[in-house]
Every structure is written in structure tokens, then in C-alpha cells.
Amino acid sequence: MALRRDWVYENNGGTCVAIAGSDYCVIAADTRLSVGYSIYTRDYSKICKLADKCVMASSGFQGDLKALQKNLAARHLIYQHQHNKQMSCPAMAQLLSNTLYYKRFFPYYTFNILGGLDSDGKGCVFTYDAVGSYERVGYSAQGTGAGLIIPVLDNQLKSPSPLLLPAKDAVTPLLESEAVDLVKDVFASATERDIYTGDKVEIVVINASGIRQELMELRKD
Amino acid sequence: MFRNQYDTDVTTWSPAGRLFQVEYAMEAVKQGAAAVGLRSTSHVVLATVNKAASDLSSHQRKVFKIDDHIGVAIAGLTADGRVLSRYLRNECINHSFVYESPLPVSRLVVRLADKAQVCTQRSWKRPFGVGLLVAGLDETGAHLYYNCPSGNYFEYQAFAIGSRSQAAKTFMERRFEAFNGYSRDELIKDALFAIKETLQGEKLTSSICTVAVVGIDEPFHMLDQKIIQEVIDSIEIKEDDAAAATAAADQAPMQEEDKSSEAAPMDI
Numbered sequence: 001m002a003l004r005r006d007w008v009y010e011n012n013g014g015t016c017v018a019i020a021g022s023d024y025c026v027i028a029a030d031t032r033l034s035v036g037y038s039i040y041t042r043d044y045s046k047i048c049k050l051a052d053k054c055v056m057a058s059s060g061f062q063g064d065l066k067a068l069q070k071n072l073a074a075r076h077l078i079y080q081h082q083h084n085k086q087m088s089c090p091a092m093a094q095l096l097s098n099t100l101y102y103k104r105f106f107p108y109y110t111f112n113i114l115g116g117l118d119s120d121g122k123g124c125v126f127t128y129d130a131v132g133s134y135e136r137v138g139y140s141a142q143g144t145g146a147g148l149i150i151p152v153l154d155n156q157l158k159s160p161s162p163l164l165l166p167a168k169d170a171v172t173p174l175l176e177s178e179a180v181d182l183v184k185d186v187f188a189s190a191t192e193r194d195i196y197t198g199d200k201v202e203i204v205v206i207n208a209s210g211i212r213q214e215l216m217e218l219r220k221d
Numbered sequence: 222m223f224r225n226q227y228d229t230d231v232t233t234w235s236p237a238g239r240l241f242q243v244e245y246a247m248e249a250v251k252q253g254a255a256a257v258g259l260r261s262t263s264h265v266v267l268a269t270v271n272k273a274a275s276d277l278s279s280h281q282r283k284v285f286k287i288d289d290h291i292g293v294a295i296a297g298l299t300a301d302g303r304v305l306s307r308y309l310r311n312e313c314i315n316h317s318f319v320y321e322s323p324l325p326v327s328r329l330v331v332r333l334a335d336k337a338q339v340c341t342q343r344s345w346k347r348p349f350g351v352g353l354l355v356a357g358l359d360e361t362g363a364h365l366y367y368n369c370p371s372g373n374y375f376e377y378q379a380f381a382i383g384s385r386s387q388a389a390k391t392f393m394e395r396r397f398e399a400f401n402g403y404s405r406d407e408l409i410k411d412a413l414f415a416i417k418e419t420l421q422g423e424k425l426t427s428s429i430c431t432v433a434v435v436g437i438d439e440p441f442h443m444l445d446q447k448i449i450q451e452v453i454d455s456i457e458i459k460e461d462d463a464a465a466a467t468a469a470a471d472q473a474p475m476q477e478e479d480k481s482s483e484a485a486p487m488d489i
Contacts, residue, residue, distance in 0.1 A: 074314050081286075081310050 009061050009109045010035055013196025014046055015145030016057035017183055018115040019157065020123030020138050024176045024207040027115040028183045029057040030145075030191070030218065032199040042199035042220065049211065051076055054089040054116035055204055056096070059143030060130070061109035068108050071099060089116035093126040093134060100132030107131050111142040116206055123171055123206075137162050138170025145190035145197040152186050176205060184216055191218045232344045242348060243341050246370035249350035253296035255383035255419040256283060258354040259393065259412050260365040261403045264436035265356035267294040268412040270383070270419060271429055284433045284443060288313035290323045291357035292433050292441035296383035297370075298350035305349065309333060326357035326364045330374045338372030352382045358435055381415060389415040405436055406452075409444070413452055425453055 016029040033044040047057045048069045056072070058065045075095060079087050087095070093114050100108055107130045114126040114134075127140035138159045141149040154161060159172040172179065180203060187201040198218045205212050227233050228241030235241060254272040258265065271280035281299045285306040286292050291313065295302030312332055316324035333353070340346040348370040355366040367382065368374045378397045381389035392415050400408065409432060417425045427450035435441040 070318055074318050077314055078310070081307075 010063070011060060011109070011144075012040070012062045013144050014059040015141065015143035015149065015187070015190055015194065015197045016046060016059050016111075016113050017141045017149060017153075017186065018057065018113045018125040018127075018139065019153070019174075019179045019183065020115065020125040020171045021174060021176060021179055022123065022171055023117075023121055024179070024205060025055075025115045025117060025123035025125065026176070026179045026183055026203065026205050027055050027057050027113065028187065028201055028203040029059070029143075030187065030197045030199060030201050031215075032197065033062060034196050037195075039199075045202055047202055047204055048073075049204075050087075050092055050114075051089070051116070052086040053206055054087065054092045054114065055206060055211070056112055056114050057142075057204075058110040058112040060111045064108040065110045068099065068110055068112075072096060075099070088119050089114065089124050089126075090118055090136075092116075093124075093136070096126075096128065097132040097134045100128065100130065104131050113140050113142050115204075117208075121208060138172055141186075143197075145187075145194040148190045148193055149186045152189065153182075156182055176207065180205065180214075187216070187218060230344055231341055231346070231348060240341060240371075243371045246348035246350050247352075250297040250352035250370065250382055251384065251386075253298075253351070253383045254281075254283065255381060255386050255389060255416065256294040256296045256354055257379070257381040257386070257389050257393070257412055257415040257419075258294060258356055258365045258367075258377070259379040259397075259400055259403075259408050259415070260356070260363050260377070261405075261408050262401050263363060264403075264405045264408055264434060264439070265358065265363050265365050266405075266408045266412040266432065266434050267292060267354055267356050268416045268430060268432045269294050269296075270416055271431055280429075284431050286433075286441050286443075287329075287355075287357075288317075288323060289440040290359060290435060291326060291329060291355065292435055293356070294354045294433070295351050296354075296386075297352055301349045301351040302353065305333065305336075305351065305353065308336065323359060325359040325361070326355065326366065327359075327361075329357070330355050330366045330368055333368050334372050334374045337368065337370055340370075341372055354380060354382060356433075356435055356441070358437060363436070379415075381419070383419070385419040385421060388418040388421060392418045405434065405439075409434065410452055410456060413449070413456060417456070425456075426450070427453060 013034040014030050018027045029046040033040040049055050112128040118124045126134050126136050128134045139153050157172045159170045160168040162170045191198045201216050203214050227235035231242035254270045256269040258267045269283040273280045284294045287309045313324045340348045353368045357364050365377050366374050367380050379393040416430050427446045432449050433443045
């Protein structure tokens with residue numbers, strides 16, 4: 001068996017979650033950066049504000065994430081110069097998809113979730129794979145703890161299942177505070193069983209009055 | 222300036238060592254509507270006169286934000302100005318991407334000057350017909366540069382370009398030594414005074430001028446029309462008071478163009 005010495009990626013672990021409400025959006029990600037069975041840092045932000053009402057959270061290879069964030073930020077600046085306004089969340093979603101597919105044959109090793117408010121002020125969440133396939137959904141989770149979180153969200157969000165056809169708008173009827181509490185609960189649960197998730201969870205809430213951020217402690221083991 | 226046999230293309234020297242096409246390009250700048258720039262140690266102010274082609278049309282944009290810390294005001298062919306602004310924005314974005322820090326103003330003007338120079342040495346190109354006042358802030362402080370179509374650039378405490386700019390220059394020549402100590406508001410006021418000089422009788426209102434500021438802790442932005450009108454109003458009040466006191470106001474000879482310095486202006 002030949003020894004493969006060209007593996008250029010690394011999985012830094014971590015989990016991201018986003019939930020869309022009728023007039024808000026909650027995006028959350030843990031702050032642990034790991035490699036193998038070691039922790040590099042307990043204090044790394046996987047969340048990036050791309051535009052006024054648009055925030056991206058990603059798990060996967062953080063080196064690629066940094067590059068992707070810089071790329072999108074530069075593209076957003078160009079857009080602002082040309083159009084004299086900020087990019088809307090759906091526009092940024094398409095841009096992210098195209099940027100990811102551009103590197104179809106040497107992908108960004110990132111599993112992204114985009115969250116924000118659309119032009120009507122409704123919450124929107126877009127979920128991606130590594131090469132840009134994306135879909136607007138009512139909620140999503142990506143990363144090492146996603147498998148533990150998605151079933152709980154399916155059950156607790158009281159929104160139509162995104163797996164049913166015809167596709168229905170899966171925005172949750174929950175209040176903003178209830179959604180934030182749910183996010184804290186699912187992260188606490190994922191932290192119990194997933195070794196890559198823990199330390200702190202960074203929760204960002206976007207609504208009509210702007211963006212606010214809070215941090216919650218998680219188990220450190 | 223008259224036509225002669227050495228001005229057909231930019232790659233032909235005249236016997237006197239001049240490139241007439243480049244000088245004609247600088248003429249285009251002098252025909253454009255006025256733009257002035259003033260600098261203190263902490264702020265730079267740009268102000269332009271917005272000429273509209275007719276009462277039915279909108280004003281041309283003459284002030285462009287290049288980055289949070291740099292902006293430009295143009296005079297001359299505004300289309301050329303727009304294209305150069307796009308180039309400058311790109312340069313700033315690329316530098317920020319690679320070095321995670323804002324592009325120093327002096328480096329930006331050098332790149333712009335080199336780009337302009339290329340067009341003075343290719344037979345299939347023409348010089349840009351636009352002069353740019355580049356206002357920016359970086360680690361070394363506040364800067365105001367003037368880039369001309371010839372590829373030359375100079376740093377100034379204060380400068381004016383475009384039609385009737387000599388009136389503004391004369392006004393600023395009397396006061397520039399104090400500019401470094403000026404507050405932000407005093408700088409804006411003087412910029413509007415300078416613009417007023419170029420109007421030579423026409424009424425100064427906020428609808429015909431644009432004012433932009435960049436400063437420490439103040440990203441480059443254009444001032445609201447209301448704020449500009451307030452400053453203009455305060456200027457008019459002061460002037461009405463002063464008019465009685467200085468009845469024999471010194472009128473510096475207003476020259477439309479400084480003819481004596483037109484011999485080989487690139488030697489500046």
C-alpha cells in the first residue's frame with residue numbers, strides 16, 4: 001500500500017447550528033479547535049459577519065475557512081462599491097455557492113451554514129456541502145456534532161419537516177428567546193458525547209434591531 | 222497653446238522636449254469643474270463643484286470612496302475618473318487581502334502614477350484626461366496628493382484643480398500655514414470658502430457641491446447635504462458681518478490660468 005503524502009487537509013472539528021424565525025435568526029458555533037485527539041485552543045471563533053444582515057458559521061478545516069471568509073469579505077466590498085448597498089442574505093448565499101464550486105476540484109474543506117434576514121426581514125438559513133450545493137432551510141446543523149443535534153431540532157422546533165415534499169417554508173414559530181434556549185440545550189447535549197464539541201458556544205442573534213452576540217460555557221472535557 | 226506638427230501622437234517629442242499630447246490631457250483637467258482639497262494633521266477634506274449638463278439631468282459624481290481610509294475627487298473626464306477609481310479600489314482590496322492592513326496612501330498614488338505613465342509611452346493608448354486629488358490617512362498621518370495625467374504626483378497641504386481653480390489656490394495660499402492646526406470643522410469651512418471662490422459670483426448652495434471628509438477615527442464619507450447647507454449658512458452670516466468692516470477688501474488678481482508656468486509643466 002503506497003504511502004500517501006499529499007493530504008493537505010485537516011479536520012479541526014466543532015459544530016455549527018442555525019435556526020430561522022419569523023423575524024430573527026440564531027447562529028451558533030462552539031469555540032473549540034482540535035486536531036486528532038488534541039485541543040489547539042478553546043477560544044476560536046468559527047462565526048464571521050459577512051454583511052449587515054448575514055452571518056456565516058462553518059466547521060471543518062479552519063485554514064480553508066479563514067481563506068473563504070477573506071474571499072467573501074473582499075467580494076462584498078466590491079459589491080458595495082458597485083451597487084452602493086450591502087449584499088442581501090440570499091445574494092450572499094448564491095455568491096458562497098459559486099465560490100465553493102469554483103474550487104470543485106480542490107475544495108474548501110468547510111461545511112457552511114449561512115444565516116440572516118432576507119429582504120422581507122424574515123429569518124433565513126442556507127446550508128451547504130463542501131462544493132457549494134445549497135438549499136434554503138428553516139434550521140440546520142453542520143460539523144462533528146450535527147448528527148446528535150439535527151434529530152433534536154427536528155423534534156423540538158415545531159416547524160414542518162424539511163424532509164417532506166412539497167418543500168414548505170420551515171421557519172420556526174418559536175420566539176427568539178425560546179430558540180436561543182433550545183440552541184443552548186442542544187449544544188450542551190452534543191458536548192456530552194462529541195469529543196470535538198465543547199469549551200464555549202458563541203451564539204449570534206440577528207434581528208431587526210441589529211446583531212447581538214453571547215457566549216455560554218460548555219463542558220471542557 | 223496652438224496646434225503644431227509634434228502633437229499628433231503621444232510618442233512624438235517636440236524639439237523643445239515636450240510631449241504635447243500629455244499637456245493637452247492636462248488641459249482637459251483644467252476644463253473640468255473645480256475640486257479642492259485641504260489637509261490638517263488629523264483630517265483631510267475634499268470638496269467639488271457639481272456641474273449638471275442641464276437642469277433636467279443629475280450631477281456627475283466627482284468624489285469616490287476608495288477605501289475606508291482613502292477617497293478621491295476628480296476633475297476632467299469623469300469617465301476616466303470612474304475607471305481609475307475602480308482600479309484604486311481593487312488595489313486597496315488586494316492589499317488588504319494579502320497584508321490584512323490598509324494600503325498606505327503614498328503607495329497607492331505611486332501605482333496610480335505608474336499606470337498614468339504607461340499611457341504616455343504607448344502609441345496605441347492615450348493619456349487619462351483626469352486629475353485626481355487623493356485624500357487619505359495612514360500610519361504616517363493625513364495626506365493629500367495630486368495625480369496628473371502626465372504620471373506625476375505631488376503631495377500638498379492644500380490644492381485646487383479644474384476650472385477657476387486659481388481663485389481657490391490664491392485663497393488657500395494666504396491661509397495654508399494655519400491648516401495643520403485646524404479642527405475638522407474649520408477645515409470644512411475653509412474648503413467651502415475655497416469652492417465659493419471658484420464660483421466667482423454664483424450662489425453657493427449645498428445642491429451644487431459635494432464635501433467629503435476622512436480623519437483619524439473617521440472613515441472616508443461624504444457629508445450630508447443638510448450639514449453642508451448649515452456650514453454654508455454660517456459662512457454667509459459671517460460674510461455679511463465682515464462686508465461692512467472690510468469694504469476695500471483685497472482682491473487678489475484672479476487669473477484663470479497661470480500662463481507663465483505653462484512652459485513645460487511637467488518640469489514641476
